[in-house]
Every structure is written in C-alpha cells, then in structure tokens.
Amino acid sequence: MKKYHYYMMALIGVAMIISSCGNGSNKSSSNGALGSSAAEKVYVAPGQQDEFYAFLSGGYSGNLTVYGLPSGRMFKEIPVFSQFPTSGYGYSEETKPMLNTSFGFVPWDDAHHPDISQTNGELDGRWIFINGNNTPRVARINLSTFETEEIIEVPNSAGNHSSSFITENTEYVVAGTRFSVPVPQKDMPINEYKGNFKGALTFISVEQEHGNMDIKFQLLMPGFNYDLSHPGRGDSHGWFFFTTYNTEEANSLMEVNSSQNDKDFIAAVNWKKIEEYVNNGGGTKMPADYAHNVYDEGTHMGTSTMKKEVLTVDPLKVPGAVFFLPTPKSPHGCDVDPTGQYIIGNGKLSADLTVHSFDKMIVAIEDEKFDGEAYGIPILKFEDVLAGTVKSGGLGPLHTEFDEKGNAYTTFFISSEVVKWKLGTWEVIDRKPTFYSVGHLMIPGGNSRKPFGKYVVAMNKITKDRYLPTGPEMEHSAQIYDISGEKMELIYDFPTHGEPHYAAGCPAELLAPKSKKIYRLDDNKHPYAVSNPSEARVERNGKEVHIYMSTIRSHFTPDNIEGVKVGDKVYFHITNHEQDFDVPHGFSIIGQNTSELLVMPGQTKTSIWEPKKVGVWPFYCTDFCSALHQEMQGYVRVSPANSDIELSWSLGE
C-alpha cells in the first residue's frame, strides 16, 4: 500500500512537472489532433477573440447563451424568462416585474427561437428576440447591454412556438401558437376541439428607435398546430409563412391521430394586406389579459403593465390575405432562402424536402387555382406551387439554413446528419453525420438576405458518449462544421447549456464595438440611487427600512447599521460607484430569502431582507473585486421588535 502511494505521487509529480513546464521540448510528442487543420480552424489563441457571436437558446433553462465561433467558448448566459441567482435577475426588486404575467409571477419558461433584428433583410445587431413557449411570451434583449429589456405576454396563445421570427425591417416579431385553444378561453369539453378551437398568429409591432413591442393584431386561424415560421424577404417581403400540423384537429393520442393526413399546410400570410386592413379600422377588439414588462436602462428598473384588450382579425374578412400551401408529412421547419423565392417545408415524417416557389404561388393565387378550402381559407394546388423536391435519402428533415452561394443545409433528426443541397437544382452535394439526433442548425445570418457561410453549428438532442459522462443528465452536444468549401468538414464539438432550439449568429464586429462597458453614474435615474457617498443613509418608514448604500473598491457606505428590528422589511438599495469596465460588486446578507445582487458599475439594484433573529449580522461583496475584496463587508445590528434603539449608520467611525 505504502509503495503504491509513493509510486502514485511520483507519477503525479512527474506529470505536474511536464504539464506545468511544458514547452518546446515536448512539441514533437504533442497530440496528433492538435496538429491537424481542424484544430487550427477552431483554435482561437489566448488573448485573441472569436470571429462570430452565436446566441443559442437555452430551451428549458429559459435563457439565452452567448458563444464564440469558431472556438465554441461560452461567454455569457443572458437571463430572459428564468430567475437567475448569478446576477439577481428575477430576484431583485427591479427585475421581478419582468417575469410578471396574467398568471402572476412565472419565474421560468421554455425559450426557443432567437432572431436578431434586421434592416433590409440584413442583420443589424440592435436587438435579439426570443420566445417563451410555455406561458406565451416574447422577449427583446438589447445587444449593447446584453440585458433583457422587454417581455410581452401573448394572449389567446398556448405554446408560443412559431416565434419569435422577425420581418426583414423588424417591423414585426411574430408569435404563432403551437397549441390551438378556445378563443376566448372557456369551460368546454376537450373532445369538441374540432371546429371550435382557434390558432392565433400574433403580429407584434416593433417601434424602431427603442424597440418597444405592442401587439398590432392577432389573426385567428383554424385550430391547427402552428409549428414554425419565417418571413418572406426580397420579393416575398410582406408575407409570412407558417408550417402547420394536426390539420386533423385531433385532441388525443396525437402522435398517431395528427399524422393521418398525407399533407398538412404551410400557411402563407400576407401581413401587409392585413396591416392595411387594420390601419383602416378593420378587426375586432376583444377583451384580453396580458402583461407588458419594460426595463428602463435609465432607472435600472422594470415595470409591468397589464393590458386589457387585443385586436383580432378573422382571416375571411381580408380576402387575398391567407392561403394554404399543401406540404407533405407534418412539416416542422419553415425556412425561406436569402432571395425570398423558395419556401422550404421539412416534412418531419418524410425523407424528402418540399420546396415551394413564391412566384408560382403568386401566379396560382392570381389564377385562383384552388384545390378546395379549409374553413374558408383557399388551398392552393400542391403541383402549382411546388418548385422542387430534394430527394435526400435522409430521414426526418427538420430545419434548413442557407449560405450566400446558393446552397441550403438541412438537418435530419432521425438519420442524424446535415445535408447540403443546391437551391434550384435540388441536388444533394454533401452529407455529414451529427452526434446525435440533430434539431436545429445555424449559419450566422443564415436566415437573412445576407448569410455569412463560413460555419454551420448543428445543435443535437442526444449526447450519449460525446463527453465524459456526468450521470444520467448531460448537456446537449453541438458540432461546428467548416462550410467554406464544397464539402462540409466537422471541426469541433462542444457542450451547450439547457437545450438549444435554434440559434442566431452574426459577425463579431457588428456587436463588439458597441458593447456597453459601464452605466454612467450621472445617467442613473433610479429613485433610490445615491449619486455620492454623502447621500448614503438609512430611513425608516413604519416597518420598512430603506438603506441607501454605495459601493466602491472595496467598501460599502455605510458598513455599520444599527436600529433595525426583527419584523422589519429592510430594502438594500445598492449603487455601484465604479465607473470602470468589468468591476461589478456583489451584495448578500445572511438569511436573505432571495439571491445575491450583482451590481454593474453605475447601476442600482435592490434586495429585500427580512431579519428574523436578533443579533449582529454580516453582509459582504460576493464578486472578488480587488485585493481587499475580503475586507468588503459590513454589519447590521438587529434588535428585538420592541427595542428603542435609534437608526444609525456609519463608515470608518
């Protein structure tokens, strides 16, 4: 036993010397893979920065993660729909309103499809939008602060899945419902679904200067499942396309009953026509309850407003606005190529891709070549709108993205592969396996008029043996392929957080130069901010105690507080007086029933503490801020409820 230990330690020691002193002498024996071109392609040397940002949705984490390409390094998790103790989002008094809904405080959601704002169909990097699927919501994130600035709830929707895709000038962000429901909601037998439920396709307008969202109208469609969507662009700008499934309108055992029809539809919606109709007074106002939550960068505060009404539109009242394009086999992804000419429907139970032609669709509409109607909405003839079929040989096509050279890349879930094919000729050029069961894929700008076709990221649903095992639950795997050549080349594999459904990417230079470094203290309009340490104070208002506190490396002002009593509700309003990049201060106090706060330079955040025990209780900075970080602490003296100790506060006295 003893010998064994000696031996082990010697081995570890030797390994340490080699690893810590490793330099030129070991080069020849370095790992073979590190010398290959794949490694060079993804290697971003220490101190160097990535070429692209990639924003991956977190799925059931409710948040959005930021990665670099090609390194696959994760830079940040942006809290959106979920409470996030790391920063205090959803815990601080300022951010709790962001998670308010008509169902009350909902601290979680299922975040699916991020989409970066566009101008003329090209990424402009102002904002990124993402949908909450479970309690239907759409969020807008500012791409200079990387903070969630706005969340709007979507009434009459249930399962906000065909969302949050934007039109080519960010006129609208759409929110189509995956689950149809009674509109308005009412108590009725489930099996009376057919013909009675509705599917709301919501068009949320985006104010161009600040990005503020407002529901412009809701199109009340037949009770199908509206699965995914994408906007027209170029010639097809003004249209929006939604895939549907469950046109059977089944309400039980859906995996069988929703797969009966050979073809479901892609719904083509001429939103410009409906916008005109609405602007001319069309539509019906309907009572509704939904929350609209806005975060103000000046006051560092979110406010929630309950809205009471929504404008609904019956598609039959706007002739020529909505058509159905028959699309085989329960289509999932609905993707439009950079020219706006082709609409690709990926029939997930099929081996083939169906490509519709926008021009042919317009001709068919003009010629009124209909193949019947569904609830009064004209169905176009499949053959009349079909541009081509991609015979891929793969199974379970889900999503398609595009490069700038006329190629499309489609994921196949069942056969675990990415297939590259050519628009127009529909021939398959290349196919590469993914690991495993790929869902979405993303090319930066790959769903805009101007893709940057250098890399494609495949986001998989199953990880299995790709990484060291971590018990039954593992992060999902993603793969990066170099697509700059004719053939795709797998160059990297990295784990992702939560379950990414879709992602959006853009060149780094679009965002990096304007990324905010600090909030200016003299712009801080928070009502409880202290602009200088002499304003730091403690005030009592009945049982409420407000502590106006400031921080700078490395002390709190004040750091000794007395006169607080058991049963008080203590508000710590912390203003970070730093004005230097990347110097947040944290705040936490023993027994706090929420999370810490992480306060950025120039920002004010508030945490509530309800002391339950008499004593002298410490608080401290949670973010290692300087060499004297460990000294950044203070005490609150908590006296019995009936004590007559006066409020007092001090620093260095």
Next chain:
Amino acid sequence: MKVNIAIYSVLCAFFLFACGGKEEKKKDGFSVDRTKSTEKVEETTPKTSEVPASQRITLDNKGVGQIKEITLDPEIDDAMVTKGAELFKTNCTACHKTDKRFIGPKMEGILDRRSPEWVMNMILDPKLMTEEDRCAKDLLVEFNGAAMSNQNLTVEQTRSLLEFFRTL
C-alpha cells in the same frame, strides 16, 4: 502516510515555484511580518527615501500618461472649481477626504506634493500609473493595496478636479 503527503506537498510546491518564471529565492519558515513586501521592493531598487510616499514631495515628476505638460493660470477659475468640487463629491469621496487620510490620501496640499500633470495622470489612468510610476506604486503599498478606481473621467473633468484641488 502523513509524512508522505507532507513530502509530496513540499515537492509539488517546489516544482510549481521552479516553473513560476521568476527566480525568487525560497525563504524558509513562516512569518507574519506584514512589511515584508515593501522590504522586498527596497532590496531590488536602491533606497530613495525613508519618507512615506504620501509625504514625499515629487513636484518634478509628471507621472505616466496622456498629460505631458499643463500650465496653470495664476488666477483660479471659479467656474471650474465649482464643477470640480461637484465631481469630487460624486466620484472621489468614496475613498478620499479633503482634510484627512481615508481609503486614499487626503487632498489638502496635494499640489504642494505632486505636479498637476501627475495628479491628472493618476485620475485618468490609475492602473498605468501604479504599474509604471514609482510614487504611485509606493502609494499603493502604503495605502494597503487599495488600488485607485478608474472613474472614466474626461480630460476636461479631470482638469476641473485639479482646479478644485488648487483651492484646498
């Protein structure tokens, strides 16, 4: 077994040191002498002064940074002073008091000890100054390692602060 671990730890520590890049001599034993770090500085550089950095007069030293030369008008600009006093309140009082040492040095008489250029450079880029300016380096040590925060002020704002300091 315990002995093994002890030997192993010492060995590992030795290796880590050996690879650390700097060729510092390993000192034996254990010490709580807090002034050791200053002693070390003095070992490598010749002793220039026994006077603590905060009391040294370094009027010839302009510091390191963008301010190379400024000329002060004999007359004090009151408007600038008002501006500077306000900025001092919002951006400096967390660490500096005018009349006594706090986290950092007192501001009274600062211009009797430091050149105007040095003061402005220190405000505009404290990190660079503590890296490259001897006096700033020593001040950091004297003031307990509490690094001065960069408050991202403009040259104009910094100039106002300087004008305010002239009145102290």
